[in-house]
Amino acid sequence: MSNRVCISLDAMGGDHGPSTVVPGAAIARERHPETTFLMFGDEAVIRPLVEAEPRLKGAVEIRHTTVSVAMDDKPSQAVRQGRGKSSMWRAIQAVRDGEAQAAVSAGNTGALMAMSKICLKTLAGIERPAIACLWPTVRGESVVLDVGATIGTDAEHLVEMAVMGSAMARIVLDLDRPTVGLLNVGTEEMKGNEAVKEAARLLREAEPENFSYYGFVEGNDLGRGTVDVVVTEGFTGNIALKTAEGTARQVKTYMKAAMTRTLSAKIGAFFARHAFRELKDKMDPSRANGGVFLGLEGIVVKSHGGEDTRGFAAAVDLAHDMARHDLMRTIRDMLEQTPGVATGLSAGLDASLAPK
Structure with a gap:
């Protein structure tokens, strides 16, 4: 290559x-x-x-x-x-x-x-693009999408994003089988709106070869790095992203004020300067700058x-x-190899919504 x-x-x-x-x-x-x-x-x-x-x-x-x-x-x-x-x-x-x-x-x-x-x-079989970003975690980094491309979503789009986000994780995070979680208001199966619950069912039944569906994750799982790929719709994802960036800058401001308030604090900060520099680098939003338009x-x-x-x-x-x-080839290959995505998924959704 x-x-x-x-x-x-x-x-x-x-x-x-x-x-x-x-x-x-x-x-x-x-x-x-x-x-x-x-x-x-x-x-x-x-x-x-x-x-x-x-x-x-x-x-x-x-x-x-x-x-x-x-x-x-x-x-x-x-x-x-x-x-x-x-x-x-x-x-x-x-x-x-x-x-x-x-x-x-x-x-x-x-x-x-x-x-x-x-x-x-857009790619064949993809309804709407999504913006994916790298999210710093205590375990390293995760891929989070969508962080602002579209407002609102359905089960089909969530599954498409799971596949595309996994393709990105395989490249950027060098993972053979990344774990995927759907961002939700709780981890219990009965929680969440219908789109999220239906996407969870489709992902469980698909049993994809190239990634592993973990289940629902909550907001505090983003920083923990509970999963390698977090999938949500653009409205929620953008708010989460801006909140995290704002919190990082807020903590930086608090620490700077605390370390310069008194003489003893300044002396302590001097001896801990290398540790603080490492912390500053990890919390710097610019390190993870860049959103990829997937789809x-x-x-x-x-x-x-x-x-x-x-x-x-x-x-x-x-x-x-x-x-x-070659992100594009990876996404195309995973779309073809994941059961239920693109053509098959629409049929699955129609069947699930049909009268019993």
Whole structure:
């Protein structure tokens, strides 16, 4: 398998645009020297930044665009005005046309999802895409999805996400048979709405070869790392994600205040500085930055709009891993090998809802 990976970047996306994208790409390339980039955006702004980065020498092709998508643009407006010519659209188009193996953008999430669905289309048998992220746990990391692609769901979509999330876990977490849990308000079988309970039944009966269905998990299982893949719908997943990020920053603020309040606290903090640095790194949300759009005919990674260069580099790292280990082939293979998914699942749902 070739190590070479080309990643297309929406250089104008996010709160900081090229000033974050370019150095972030340089950090990522230092970790993955075989990576090259297509950067889309205002060449007059991008080129001086690229030329100032020795780590990017010979690794970047800049493609000038005059249109960029604003963070507050409505998705429909962004598609209408930027289709075919914005830096975001053209970064996605490069994946569609086979020029790049993955696209990364820190831009408007709604616009990125809308353009990705139009430009790349969804995989056969997949109803809706989902956004999956890596979630730090006491055991390491888990894959959590959906963290914001769509609001509301049904049993079929939950099962599809279980398969796609497991495919991602097999690549990123290097697991042969990841465990999957459905996020619920309790672990008892009678709890939850009908979609969650029906998805649980389908997953139990499917007995998939490539992942293991664990059962229901609760909110406190996210940090514990009880399962390798946590599946939920986008509304709940996005709230959980933002709550966790906010809590991490809150704890960091509390600790900093406590360690600088008195002279004795400052002395204690000095001697414990290495431990605190390790804790800070583990709780840093930027380490797990990057949401993968699963269910599309191509790899698209969304970086948080306000991330710094290290955070954007983490999103590029994620895109590299997904492309390097052929996420698309893994998802297709698992969809075909999992009983009840796609064509079979619809029949199973119809049968379960038929009058007795």
